Amino acid sequence: MSTNKNEKAPLGVWGVNEYGYYGEFGGAFIPEMLYPNVKELQDRYLSIIREDDFKKEFEHLLKDYAGRPTPLFLAERLSEKYGANIYLKREDLCHTGAHKINNTIGQILLAQRLRKKRIIAETGAGQHGVATATVCALKGLACIVYMGEKDMERQAPNVARMKMLGAKVIPVISGSKTLKDATNEAIRDWINHPADTYYIIGSVVGPHPYPDMVARFQSIISEEIRKQLKEKTGKELPDYVFACVGGGSNAAGAFYHFLDETSVKLVAVEAAGQGIESGFSAATTQLGTTGILHGSKSLVMQTADGQVVEPHSISAGLDYPGIGPMHAHLYNSGRGIFLSATDTEAVEAAKELASLEGIIPALEPAHALFALRKLQFKKSDIVVVNLSGRGDKDLDTYMKFI
């Protein structure tokens, strides 16, 4: 393929093929109205992100603006409790408080090179909206963020941040008024503004090439983990990598450079909400079947008639009825281990991390932290948990449990 140094870890059979598929999942199921925009992206994204000038600016902004590399921290008291060597990948220390900025920096640079003037995005927890508003301010581009009305309430601090950054936040009142519907509205906006608008998707979802593109921008996470582990332990490969999965972007980034290393167990943790069988859950692999959502074929939570159902999670960032096609493939093939944690379990794990390590995680990665209890480790195991974001935005929710 290419000689790009970011691609030194071969994805083997886990990468996307030329038609945008991961196994049976993926593709670009889009109406003709979006064809020219999506086709332009498909034709140009790889060549643009391989340009020296792009790579230079991307690396520069990741380092001096976003604050990378993020630390890999050996959490000693957590390690003692769970009987393994547990490392936290501190994406919570990124500028704006989550891994989402890695992707928005990449996509804004791409949008600039495609000469787009108007940026749109969807957001659930507001982290992606904030990360998009941030890079738009940095580059002086107009920014419109679609956010479910319900999410605007439960993630109010992020709404305020987006406004301060100059973005226009449009409340979405259709459907379940959460992330799924915000994504629908963003796609409709794109249909209505085909010439000047670029859509910055916030996860590894959407039509090809978005899942692959977002995974590449997030792959910096596992690239750093490999390097940092080598420095700290002499070994590049952990035994386990844990990450939460909403759409799956932080998990894709944390797994990326380990996908073809079969000794590394990749653990994806979904939101079980009030319990998988409760009717209030967002555990897509447990509850979903193959379907089309937001332009790609993947696992989707739906009725037998193919109507998408409303998911539930305490965490707005995991409250999504699908997962990216790459993860559907990891699940179906058995390459990924898919676990889940409920609302209250996530809160419990967040409280535990705060008291053992002095770190307040976001609700989303708190799900991944809880899943540490579900596997048996050997004392010598190296376990990396991707701490995808910080908990500031969730304090209101946490206060209800303290």
Next chain:
Amino acid sequence: MNRINKLFSEKNKNILNVYYTAGFPDLESTTVVLNALQKHGADMVEIGMPYSDPLADGPVIQQSSMIALENGMTIQILFEQLKDCRKNFHLPLLLMGYLNPVMQFGIERFCKMANEVGVDGIILPDLPVYEFENEYKKYFEQNDLHFIFLITPETSEERIKKIDRLSTGFIYAVSSSSTTGNNKEFDEQEKYFSRIKQMNLKNPVLIGFGIKDKQTFDIACKYGNGAIIGSAYINALNGSADIKKTTQQFLESILR
């Protein structure tokens, strides 16, 4: 002969194709609307199969779809409602919807049942050309169903030619780059319409999206073989006490 081809062989101007959502305003409205449209002058009818996440639709059709789903509409029920429709209904009939519900129903079974109840064509805006050619085409062909493709002002000439080659019924020219029911200025689109007209495509062209009254219908008919009306008719049905009368008044206002 498929009723779509038969219609265009007999009439190739001022074709009025009307869209409505199955199960709206009430679950049992489907065939009432269908027969009223035939009686009052529609040339062709397009029945929308409601979906929870209709990406290509504006607020009006989103709303009618949501109400239809709340009413309990499903593809299975729609086929039951349409089972005997061909006793009275003789116009070309299309089903329009999104791929996911059709996929869950089973594409093969869907095409077979559509053909059995007398459907002539299918529109699924999120089934793209690549997937159509690769996997789906055969099921439509085996069941004498025309698959209708969309083109937009942004579609390249080369791609329009390709779509023309693949199409067998007609081409659905979306009037402007938008979701359904938009109010974008119509006159600006005339350059695009005449560009398509000058391409002399082998398939007839119907223009849709944003056609809402006699004036916009007439402009569309100047360039295409006819037009498709959706959101404006749904708006008329919304809150109507008498579907037949509303339909009569609506069609008269377009065709007068």
